[in-house]
Amino acid sequence: MKTAPISQEHESRARVLIADAFAGTPGRLRLFGAVSVTACLVFGAAGFLLVNHLDNSLGQERAHAAQLVRIQTIRTSLVKADANATNAFLVGGLEPADARAAYVDGINSAAATLAEASNADAASASELQAVNKVLANYTGLVESARANNRQGFPIGAAYLRQASKSLRDDALPPLETLVSAERKRVDSSANAVGHAQDGVLLLLVVVVVCLLVTQIWLFRRTHRVINLPVAFATVLVLVTGVIAIGVMGWSRGRDDKAREGPYTQTVALATVRIDAFDAKSSESLTLIARGSGQPFEDRFKSVAADARRALVDVVDPRTRSSFDVYLVRHTAVRAADDGGRYDRAVAMATGNGAANAAFGAFETSSRHALTQQSTELSDALAHARFPLLMLSLLLLAAGVVAAIVARRGIAQRLQEYR
Amino acid sequence: MNAMGRRSTAAVAVLLIVALSACDSAKSALHPAEQAPATTTTPAAPAPDCGNPVASFAPDGPRPAPGQMPSGSFMAKIQQRGRLVAGVSADTLLFGFRNPFSGQLEGFDIDLVRRVAQEIFGDPNRVEYRALTYAQRIPALMDGSVDIVADVMTINCTRWGQISFSSQYFDAGQKVLVRSDSKARGIQDLNGERMCVAKGSTNFDNMKNYPKVIPVPVDDISDCMVLFQQGTADAVTGDDTVLAGFVRQDPYAKIVGPPITSEPYGLGIAKTHPDFVRFVNSVLEDIRADGTWRAWYAKWLKPPGAVPQPPPAKYGRAS
Numbered sequence: 001m002k003t004a005p006i007s008q009e010h011e012s013r014a015r016v017l018i019a020d021a022f023a024g025t026p027g028r029l030r031l032f033g034a035v036s037v038t039a040c041l042v043f044g045a046a047g048f049l050l051v052n053h054l055d056n057s058l059g060q061e062r063a064h065a066a067q068l069v070r071i072q073t074i075r076t077s078l079v080k081a082d083a084n085a086t087n088a089f090l091v092g093g094l095e096p097a098d099a100r101a102a103y104v105d106g107i108n109s110a111a112a113t114l115a116e117a118s119n120a121d122a123a124s125a126s127e128l129q130a131v132n133k134v135l136a137n138y139t140g141l142v143e144s145a146r147a148n149n150r151q152g153f154p155i156g157a158a159y160l161r162q163a164s165k166s167l168r169d170d171a172l173p174p175l176e177t178l179v180s181a182e183r184k185r186v187d188s189s190a191n192a193v194g195h196a197q198d199g200v201l202l203l204l205v206v207v208v209v210c211l212l213v214t215q216i217w218l219f220r221r222t223h224r225v226i227n228l229p230v231a232f233a234t235v236l237v238l239v240t241g242v243i244a245i246g247v248m249g250w251s252r253g254r255d256d257k258a259r260e261g262p263y264t265q266t267v268a269l270a271t272v273r274i275d276a277f278d279a280k281s282s283e284s285l286t287l288i289a290r291g292s293g294q295p296f297e298d299r300f301k302s303v304a305a306d307a308r309r310a311l312v313d314v315v316d317p318r319t320r321s322s323f324d325v326y327l328v329r330h331t332a333v334r335a336a337d338d339g340g341r342y343d344r345a346v347a348m349a350t351g352n353g354a355a356n357a358a359f360g361a362f363e364t365s366s367r368h369a370l371t372q373q374s375t376e377l378s379d380a381l382a383h384a385r386f387p388l389l390m391l392s393l394l395l396l397a398a399g400v401v402a403a404i405v406a407r408r409g410i411a412q413r414l415q416e417y418r
Numbered sequence: 419m420n421a422m423g424r425r426s427t428a429a430v431a432v433l434l435i436v437a438l439s440a441c442d443s444a445k446s447a448l449h450p451a452e453q454a455p456a457t458t459t460t461p462a463a464p465a466p467d468c469g470n471p472v473a474s475f476a477p478d479g480p481r482p483a484p485g486q487m488p489s490g491s492f493m494a495k496i497q498q499r500g501r502l503v504a505g506v507s508a509d510t511l512l513f514g515f516r517n518p519f520s521g522q523l524e525g526f527d528i529d530l531v532r533r534v535a536q537e538i539f540g541d542p543n544r545v546e547y548r549a550l551t552y553a554q555r556i557p558a559l560m561d562g563s564v565d566i567v568a569d570v571m572t573i574n575c576t577r578w579g580q581i582s583f584s585s586q587y588f589d590a591g592q593k594v595l596v597r598s599d600s601k602a603r604g605i606q607d608l609n610g611e612r613m614c615v616a617k618g619s620t621n622f623d624n625m626k627n628y629p630k631v632i633p634v635p636v637d638d639i640s641d642c643m644v645l646f647q648q649g650t651a652d653a654v655t656g657d658d659t660v661l662a663g664f665v666r667q668d669p670y671a672k673i674v675g676p677p678i679t680s681e682p683y684g685l686g687i688a689k690t691h692p693d694f695v696r697f698v699n700s701v702l703e704d705i706r707a708d709g710t711w712r713a714w715y716a717k718w719l720k721p722p723g724a725v726p727q728p729p730p731a732k733y734g735r736a737s
Contacts, residue, residue, distance in 0.1 A: 092521025144647070153667040154515040157508065158640035290508050290516070290523075290549040340501045340546035346521070 025221060026417040032214045033410030036230060037403045039210035043237050044399015046203050047244060051392035054196035054248055055385055058255060061189035062381035063120070065263060068182040069374045070117040071124075072270035074110050074131070075175045078138075079277035081106030082167055085142050086284035089149065089160055091350045107139055124181070127174045134171040138163050157288060164285060183267070193255050197248040204241035208234060211406070222413055229409025233402035240398035247391050251384045258380035265373040268313035273366050275307035276323060280359055283330060287337065287346055297334065304330075318365035326362050329355035468575035469735070472682050474585045475692050476733035477700035484540035492691040493538055496565055501544045504531040505564035505686075508549035509640040511663030512718045513570050523547055526718045527568035530587065530685065533710070534566065537701050551637045553618025556580050559688045566698070567686035570657055572620045582691070583684030584698045585731035587711075590657040591677025592621050595646070595664055604675025605631065605655065614642035614651035621656050624679055643668065657681050662719065682729065703731060 022031050084103040088095035114135070118128045141163035148156030211234040218227045282300035286293030304327060311320055329348065333355045337345035348355045487493035496502050506527055507514035514527040532542035548564050555571060558564045559581045570590070573583045594605050594613075602608050609630035615622045616639035625633050634651045636642055643664050645651040654661065661673045685702075687695050705711050711728040715721070 090521075092516075092518060141644075144644075148667065149518045151667075152518050154509040154511050154518065155640050155643045155664070155667050156518055157516065158638065158644045161638075162641065162644050288508075290547055292549045292551060292554055340503075342547070 026414060028217070028221075029410060029414055029417070032217055033407060033414070035210055036214045036233070036406040036410065039207045040233055040237060040399050040403035040406055042399070043203060043207040043241070043402065044396045047200060047241070047395030047399060048392045050196045050199045050203070051244065051248065051388055051395060053199075054193055054251065055388040055392070057189045057192035057196065058251065058381060058385045058388070061186055061193070061255070062378065062385075064182055064185040064189060065266070065377055065381065067117060067121050067124070068179065068186060069266060069270070069377075070113050070120065071175055071178050071182060072267075072274065073113045074117065074128075075172065075179070075274050076270065076277065077106045077110035077113065078135070078167055078171055078175075079274055079281065081110065082164055083277045083280040083284065085145075086160060086164065086281050086288065087350055087356070089145070089157070090284045090287055090346060094150075095146075096351065103142075107135070110135060124178050127178050130174055131171050134166060138167050138171065141166065160288070161285075164281065186263070190255060190259060193252050197245060197252055200241065200244050200248060204237070204245070207237055208241070211237065214406075214410075218413065222416075227409045227413070229405045229412070233406040233409070236398055236402045236405070240395055244391055244395055247387050251388060254380060254384035258377055258384065262373045262377035262380060264313055265315065266370065266377050268310045269316070269319065269366055269370040269373060271310035272307050272314060272319070272323065273363075273370065275303045275310065276326075276359070276362060276366070278303040279307065279330075283333065283349055283355070287333075287342075287349055290342065300330070314369070316365065316369035319362065319369050322358065322362035322365050326355065326358040329358045466575055466579045468578040470732065471573050471575050471578060471583075472586045472684070472729075473732045473735045474583055474684070474699055475695045475735055477696050477703060481537065481697065481700045484537055487538060491697075492565075492694040493697055496694075497538055500539075501546045502531065502535045502538060503546045503548060503563070503565045505548050505550040505555055505558050505567040505569060506531065507569045508547075509638065510570060510660050511666055513659060513663070514568065515663070526588070526714055527570065529714050529718075530705075531566065531568045533705060534685075534698055534701055537697075551618065552616050552639070553637070555618070555686060559686050562688065565687070565691075565694070569686075570659060570683055571686050572657075572681040573684040574620065577686075580689070582687050582689050582695045584687065584695055585702055585733070586682040586684055586729045587702055587705075588659065588683035589729045590659045590681040590683060592624055592655060592679045592681055593658045593661055593673050593677055594675050595654040595656070595661045595671050595673050596652070598670045598672045600653075600672070600674070602653070602674055605678055606675075608653055611652040612650070614645050614654045615639075616642065616656065619656070620679070620681060625655070646671070659683075659719075699731060699733070706731070 021027055081103050084099050084106060088099035088103065091099070111132075114128055114132050118125045141159050145156045145159035145163060148154075148159060211230060215227060215230050215234065218230065219225070279300050282296045282303065286296040286300065289296060307323065308327075311323060314320055333345045333348045336342075336348060347353050350356055482488055482493070485497070487497045506523065507525075508516045508523060510525065510527075512525055514523060514525040516522070517524045528547075531545055531547075535544045536542040538544070548558065550558055550564070550567070550569060552569075555567045555569055556577065559567055570588075571577075571583075572590075573586060577583070594602070594608065596602050596608075602611075605613075605628055609628075611631060612634050613625070613628075613631045614634040614636060615625055617635045617637060619639070622633070622635060625631065634642075634645060636645065639654075639656050639660060642651060642654040642656070646654050647668065654664065655678075656664075658673060658677065665671050665673060685698055687698065705714075706728040712725045715728075716725045
């Protein structure tokens with residue numbers, strides 16, 4: 001109870017002191033000094049944070065793009081393994097060693113990439129775990145198909161059918177969901193890149209206006225032509241701000257270019273490859289079903305049309321032409337089968353047959369193109385980030401130096417009132 | 419086979435005809451439901467009365483020589499096309515299956531189709547196979563995409579309403595396959611168990627007589643074996659002929675119980691081609707008489723005991 005009047009007294013005394021401090025010309029001078037110094041410090045700190053944000057956004061974009069490539073690799077490996085398993089089955093007798101090797105290779109690559117993708121991103125871990133389960137079940141069914149096949153038991157065909165079905169029904173849909181989620185993440189990271197640059201521009205305008213207002217007030221009050229330290233601070237902020245906007249614009253340009261070029265190519269090539277392997281499996285399954293394979297041929301048509309659509313964005317000429325060649329050869333396979341020449345159709349679709357060879361050529365050229373484009377994408381995004389750490393430190397340093405210099409400039413004028 | 423043997427075969431055949439027709443009429447009177455399985459197209463329709471289902475069209479006169487099919491006949495059309503289009507199974511071991519070693523189709527039904535091609539073209543290889551699921555067999559005949567179906571197909575009155583059948587070439591019965599350690603002695607012991615069955619089969623239709631057994635329907639009966647081996651189905655029901663093929667592929671499976679039904683097999687042919695039915699029946703006459711049938715039976719079913727006589731042909735259906 002007794003302390004109340006004392007604290008009130010303290011409070012009012014403090015208020016008086018503050019009012020005194022900013023009263024009159026020296027007071028105003030102090031106020032403008034505080035505003036200028038704060039503006040310079042804010043410029044340094046906020047500039048540092050915004051450039052860091054840009055750096056992080058680009059880093060995230062790169063990480064999401066890498067994750068996207070991983071998930072597409074899993075999908076590709078799975079459909080590739082399945083295409084090889086079904087094709088080996090179609091040949092009859094002991095499977096060709098290279099088809100078996102390609103199947104094992106596909107499964108190993110899918111398993112390794114699954115582990116890598118789960119480690120890289122916890123958000124998609126539960127979906128990837130579900131895919132891993134399907135993969136275990138799938139390989140089990142394929143091995144049963146193979147064991148039955150080797151004993152000459154026709155139920156091997158039923159196992160293979162079940163295996164393909166489980167892959168298509170249970171493993172591919174969650175991966176497709178992950179792909180579209182990851183593409184959205186890449187896009188939103190790319191949007192953040194633009195926001196950071198706009199932020200620095202706004203910051204620069206506000207800080208420079210604060211410093212100019214201080215300069216004008218000083219000019220009017222002190223009748224000096226110009227306060228050199230404050231002018232120096234203004235120029236320092238202006239120059240580093242313009243450099244920052246320029247460098248960020250450059251980074252953004254690199255990023256846009258990477259998205260228009262290698263990113264679009266990577267997405268399109270991965271899509272084409274997945275659809276193409278799916279189409280090849282469907283071709284084999286149509287022949288295995290022998291005359292009642294219409295649902296598989298329908299699937300072929302639908303995934304081949306998807307591949308054609310994705311191929312529009314692909315620039316690699318060899319990938320484009322080799323896929324078209326394969327489509328023509330596939331038509332010949334269907335014509336042979338529908339014309340009652342089943343054995344001829346199987347010969348074309350397997351081993352060194354025309355359709356299988358054409359598919360092999362497509363596989364090789366699209367694989368090379370994809371590897372090249374995804375490396376380019378990763379390099380381009382790393383390159384876009386290259387100057388950003390230096391830039392953020394530059395802004396921080398410029399802000400601090402400008403604040404010190406501006407304070408000195410105001411202090412000189414204050415001396416005159418002592 | 420010598421003349422004596424042939425005559426005794428004929429005598430047995432005559433006896434069997436009498437016995438079988440008695441059996442058939444008795445069965446259709448006692449168990450109308452068994453003879454009237456609902457099909458996918460007319461699920462609720464009662465079975466049409468088609469007289470004796472296994473009676474087909476009698477062959478008329480001597481069969482034309484291979485390569486010289488009478489003009490205007492369906493056989494001439496097939497001959498002109500250059501190949502017989504046959505709907506078969508590709509995964510029914512013993513009857514129609516793809517030999518994994520050679521990639522070629524083999525089995526009792528395949529031999530039948532090849533023999534028909536032999537009689538049309540003089541070349542058994544002039545066949546284009548279409549692997550069909552059970553449910554696809556009748557539609558494929560009705561829309562003309564196959565000339566003949568040889569795929570463990572049961573003759574019954576409902577189906578006679580949609581297609582025609584050759585004379586009976588095999589006598590099968592629906593049974594149940596269970597794990598080798600199962601105590602079940604027939605379908606009556608499998609209440610509450612999951613029973614895999616192929617859609618579009620008479621086996622599926624018969625399941626409605628056992629409402630306490632949980633049906634697990636699949637498109638292709640060989641998928642049943644996958645479900646059974648994976649433990650998703652406790653038992654499989656199908657014709658004993660088909661199940662025998664499964665047991666050959668899985669030593670941990672066994673067939674139990676007396677036949678639930680009798681399943682007489684015939685070759686399916688479109689309703690619009692009675693001339694082809696008569697032609698095929700004439701070929702079947704030869705197959706029964708010249709020992710081919712018993713040779714095929716021995717080759718594919720490898721019975722532990724004696725090879726039985728082929729089911730005799732029955733005719734008398736007015737086209």
